[in-house]
Amino acid sequence: MDTLSYLTPLFQFDVLWTIAMGTLGGLVIGALPGLTATMGVALLIPLTFSMTPVMGLNMLIGIYIGGIYGGCVSSILLRTPGTPASAATVLDGYPMAQKGQAGKALGMATIASTVGGLFAAVVLATLAPQLASVALEFGAPEYFALALFGLTIIASLSGDLLKGAISGLLGILIACVGADPISGVMRYTFGVNGFASGFAFTPALIGLFALSEVFTQLERLHLSETPISHVANRWPSMKEMKESASALLRGSIIGTFIGIVPGTGSGTASWISYNEARRSSKTPEKFGTGYAPGVAATESANNAVCASALIPLLALGVPGDVVTAVLMGGLMIQGLAPGPMLFQTNPDVVVGIFGGTFIATIFMFIFGMALIPLFSKILMVPRRMLTISIVIFCFIGSFSINLNPIDLYTMVGFGVLGWGMQKFGFSQAALCIALILGPMMESNLRRGLLQTGDDVIAFVSGPITLLFLGLTVLSLLWPLISRARSKSNA
Amino acid sequence: MKTSTSTSTLALAAAAIMMTGMASAADFPARPIQVVVPYSAGGSTDLSLRVFADVFEKKFEGKQFVVRNQPGGGGAIGTSAAVHGRPDGYTVGAAAQGPIAIKPHIGGTDYEVDNFAFVGLFARSLQVLVACKDAPFSDYDAFIEYAKSKKPQVGNSGAGGANQISAEAFAAAAGIKIESIPFEGSSKARTACIGGHIDAMVASPAEAKAASEAGQMVPLFVMEDKRIDLFPDTPTAVEKGVDFTWSSWKGLIAPKNTPADQLAWLREATKAVATDPAFVQKMTDMGEFVTYEDAETFEKRVRKDSDVSRKVLEELGMLGMNK
Numbered sequence: 137m138d139t140l141s142y143l144t145p146l147f148q149f150d151v152l153w154t155i156a157m158g159t160l161g162g163l164v165i166g167a168l169p170g171l172t173a174t175m176g177v178a179l180l181i182p183l184t185f186s187m188t189p190v191m192g193l194n195m196l197i198g199i200y201i202g203g204i205y206g207g208c209v210s211s212i213l214l215r216t217p218g219t220p221a222s223a224a225t226v227l228d229g230y231p232m233a234q235k236g237q238a239g240k241a242l243g244m245a246t247i248a249s250t251v252g253g254l255f256a257a258v259v260l261a262t263l264a265p266q267l268a269s270v271a272l273e274f275g276a277p278e279y280f281a282l283a284l285f286g287l288t289i290i291a292s293l294s295g296d297l298l299k300g301a302i303s304g305l306l307g308i309l310i311a312c313v314g315a316d317p318i319s320g321v322m323r324y325t326f327g328v329n330g331f332a333s334g335f336a337f338t339p340a341l342i343g344l345f346a347l348s349e350v351f352t353q354l355e356r357l358h359l360s361e362t363p364i365s366h367v368a369n370r371w372p373s374m375k376e377m378k379e380s381a382s383a384l385l386r387g388s389i390i391g392t393f394i395g396i397v398p399g400t401g402s403g404t405a406s407w408i409s410y411n412e413a414r415r416s417s418k419t420p421e422k423f424g425t426g427y428a429p430g431v432a433a434t435e436s437a438n439n440a441v442c443a444s445a446l447i448p449l450l451a452l453g454v455p456g457d458v459v460t461a462v463l464m465g466g467l468m469i470q471g472l473a474p475g476p477m478l479f480q481t482n483p484d485v486v487v488g489i490f491g492g493t494f495i496a497t498i499f500m501f502i503f504g505m506a507l508i509p510l511f512s513k514i515l516m517v518p519r520r521m522l523t524i525s526i527v528i529f530c531f532i533g534s535f536s537i538n539l540n541p542i543d544l545y546t547m548v549g550f551g552v553l554g555w556g557m558q559k560f561g562f563s564q565a566a567l568c569i570a571l572i573l574g575p576m577m578e579s580n581l582r583r584g585l586l587q588t589g590d591d592v593i594a595f596v597s598g599p600i601t602l603l604f605l606g607l608t609v610l611s612l613l614w615p616l617i618s619r620a621r622s623k624s625n626a
Numbered sequence: 627m628k629t630s631t632s633t634s635t636l637a638l639a640a641a642a643i644m645m646t647g648m649a650s651a652a653d654f655p656a657r658p659i660q661v662v663v664p665y666s667a668g669g670s671t672d673l674s675l676r677v678f679a680d681v682f683e684k685k686f687e688g689k690q691f692v693v694r695n696q697p698g699g700g701g702a703i704g705t706s707a708a709v710h711g712r713p714d715g716y717t718v719g720a721a722a723q724g725p726i727a728i729k730p731h732i733g734g735t736d737y738e739v740d741n742f743a744f745v746g747l748f749a750r751s752l753q754v755l756v757a758c759k760d761a762p763f764s765d766y767d768a769f770i771e772y773a774k775s776k777k778p779q780v781g782n783s784g785a786g787g788a789n790q791i792s793a794e795a796f797a798a799a800a801g802i803k804i805e806s807i808p809f810e811g812s813s814k815a816r817t818a819c820i821g822g823h824i825d826a827m828v829a830s831p832a833e834a835k836a837a838s839e840a841g842q843m844v845p846l847f848v849m850e851d852k853r854i855d856l857f858p859d860t861p862t863a864v865e866k867g868v869d870f871t872w873s874s875w876k877g878l879i880a881p882k883n884t885p886a887d888q889l890a891w892l893r894e895a896t897k898a899v900a901t902d903p904a905f906v907q908k909m910t911d912m913g914e915f916v917t918y919e920d921a922e923t924f925e926k927r928v929r930k931d932s933d934v935s936r937k938v939l940e941e942l943g944m945l946g947m948n949k
Contacts, residue, residue, distance in 0.1 A: 174666075174667075174668065175667060177668070178666070178667030178668035178672070179667060181668070181673065181676065182676050182677075182679075182680055185677075185680065185908065272817070272820060272821035272822075273821065274817075274821065275818065275821060275823035276818075276823065315699075315700070315785070315948075316785070317785070317808065317810060318785060318808055319785055319944075319947075320732065320784070320785030320786040320808070320944065320947070320948075321947055321948060322733075322734060322947075322948045329699060329702070329703065329706070329734060329735075329736065330698065330699075330703065332698060332699030332700070332702060332703070332734050332948075333697075333698045333699050333700065333703075336698075398813075398814070398817045448817075452817075452820060452842075453816075453820075453833070453836060453837065453840075453842075454813065454816060454817045454820060455813050458668075461668065461811075461813050462667070462668030464813075465668055465669075465670070465673050465912070468832070468911070468912050468913055469673065469677075469908065469911060469912050470911070471911040473832065473833075473835070473836035473913075474836075475836045475837060475840050475842070476840040476842075477836060477839050477840050539694060539695070539696055540696060540698060540703065542698075579810060583807060583808070583809070586805070586807060587779055587805075587807060587823070587824070
């Protein structure tokens with residue numbers, strides 16, 4: 137077996153050590169709000185110049201996998217998504233921590249990330265070329281329909297449909313700020329040059345979820361501080377694992393699928409997965425209240441994206457998301473052109489990457505589980521000190537991405553907005569999902585209409601488009617359908 | 627005898643440099659030099675500058691060259707930061723075509739070509755127009771023939787970006803019409819191209835090479851005045867009788883008032899790095915076309931690109947659109 141012999145270079149001490157350090161480094165980067173996996177990979181690329189391709193690329197993949205996973209830590213403990221990929225984890229992870237189940241939430245997130253990661257790694261190693269060509273069928277109309285389907289999450293995220301819709305529309309309106317994606321003309325920038333490319337996403341997210349929480353906490357500071365119960369248990373119970381099993385499986389599949397489609401990312405995947413888990417659950421009302429399957433759904437999906445986004449990159453030379461676009465740079469520096477030819481010219485590299493993805497995921501599991509007690513200690517810090525540190529993290533995190541002072545205003549602005557929304561019962565999550573999917577929907581709608589010469593029928597007639605449009609309608613009608621079903625059962 | 631003369635001449639020259647340069651120039655750079663990359667980390671401009679920094683620090687031991695990313699506004703924000711930085715030689719900017727030669731014509735920039743001091747060019751990104759999967763043409767002549775009856779859909783990396791300008795400038799020079807389809811970044815355009823959702827796009831030789839070997843793209847013509855080694859069988863537009871060349875570039879710029887001594891040092895250093903074999907090797911591996919142009923030649927190139935862009939944008943009705 138020639139192919140398996142390509143795996144041996146992976147099991148040398150220095151290679152394993154490099155992957156482990158990459159994964160651990162990624163985990164820390166991901167856990168710090170504002171430092172994203174993309175940034176970690178980009179900044180460490182120069183380190184790989186002198187490494188062998190398999191060693192260097194697997195270190196970067198370790199950072200990627202560790203980074204996407206690490207985002208859950210601050211989502212759960214601080215209500216601050218460490219990376220955009222784990223914004224949806226806030227929904228159930230943070231309430232779990234508030235209930236004194238921080239350890240369990242982190243444990244569930246770690247297990248879910250591992251399951252998602254391994255599932256996608258298996259798919260990567262077995263089906264990469266075949267799946268990648270399916271993903272290429274996605275043109276503008278298909279992306280539009282996928283984004284539209286994703287947006288229906290808003291309906292189920294918010295108890296109050298009207299308020300949810302308002303939040304979503306506000307998100308879409310905010311996403312319009314900046315250069316028009318098709319003509320390049322500036323919209324709603326009010327002459328402020330810093331807004332030319334729109335609001336920076338991560339600072340907006342930090343403000344929306346983290347700073348807003350600080351404001352809410354400040355209002356309650358005069359109330360007596362509730363001591364956080366001891367966080368000891370990191371293993372979810374058998375019952376919770378059973379409850380979460382279908383969410384885990386769905387999340388892994390959804391994450392893998394979304395990762396394969398180039399141009400979508402782990403943020404999209406975790407939101408869609410969350411919605412599907414909730415919709416198919418027998419107890420949807422428990423979602424958002426600190427329910428373990430909610431964490432399982434989002435974390436399995438976002439880590440599945442890591443491995444599956446490598447599929448179009450390796451098989452077609454088309455990066456699946458931002459991080460893999462940076463990884464592509466890493467491959468090219470090694471003198472390797474990603475694409476179908478890579479499988480023939482450098483099978484050792486391809487197999488080495490497959491193997492490295494598995495190894496990095498295992499390391500992620502070990503480090504994650506081992507560090508949970510340490511992470512959870514954050515909650516033992518007195519509330520006032522923690523609040524101050526969160527504010528400092530918000531500012532550092534928002535500024536460190538682009539070193540652009542405008543991003544600080546963005547963060548504070550979204551913080552006030554998020555605080556107000558929370559106060560009056562508007563869904564911050566709905567706004568967040570609109571910020572991710574709105575631009576994708578708009579640019580693909582307009583690009584598609586440009587390409588079909590404004591022929592709407594031609595635009596919607598593709599089979600994949602029709603499938604997603606059908607799912608969209610189904611998703612919107614689901615509350616009616618399930619009500620009708622429960623009535624007929626009764 | 628001869629040796630001693632040259633030694634003393636050297637010593638004299640060194641002394642002269644010390645005297646005229648005074649403390650500031652002789653010690654330059656005493657602190658890390660900071661280069662503002664107007665894009666986020668990981669893109670080709672960013673990676674090039676990181677390779678540049680790597681080689682720089684090996685070549686000039688003890689001196690530091692720090693990459694700082696300041697993305698946004700299609701590169702306008704970082705470029706503005708570089709041009710309005712303190713003119714002491716410690717702030718330089720990564721010069722990219724979009725924000726320097728194109729953006730000022732569209733608007734939304736607080737600088738123009740005249741505001742820069744040019745340091746040097748160290749790489750050019752050559753461009754190839756390629757036919758995408760299932761395109762109704764597979765060579766230059768068929769492409770032109772097709773364009774006479776129907777507008778081919780040509781994908782680009784963004785509205786008003788370098789790719790759109792080059793495709794439209796070619797169309798104008800060749801007397802054909804095209805339908806420009808903007809994407810968010812060139813990698814998305816490439817996905818659409820390989821998937822057969824557009825007819826053609828402008829690609830770099832490196833990606834066009836890999837993709838054409840895999841049967842995903844067919845090169846139509848090279849935007850140089852001579853054929854390139856990577857595509858010996860692909861014609862240039864020039865040899866087909868269309869006076870059109872285009873490439874984007876990577877170089878360094880500095881604020882206008884940077885003192886002459888510091889500027890001279892930076893120019894020499896750029897030349898030293900750009901011609902270093904290790905730099906050339908690493909960049910070539912990344913698919914870049916490494917070439918050095920001194921400040922004067924570089925400036926000429928920038929001004930020419932700027933003029934071409936202005937004309938194209940005027941045709942498209944995008945001139946001053948965002949002013």
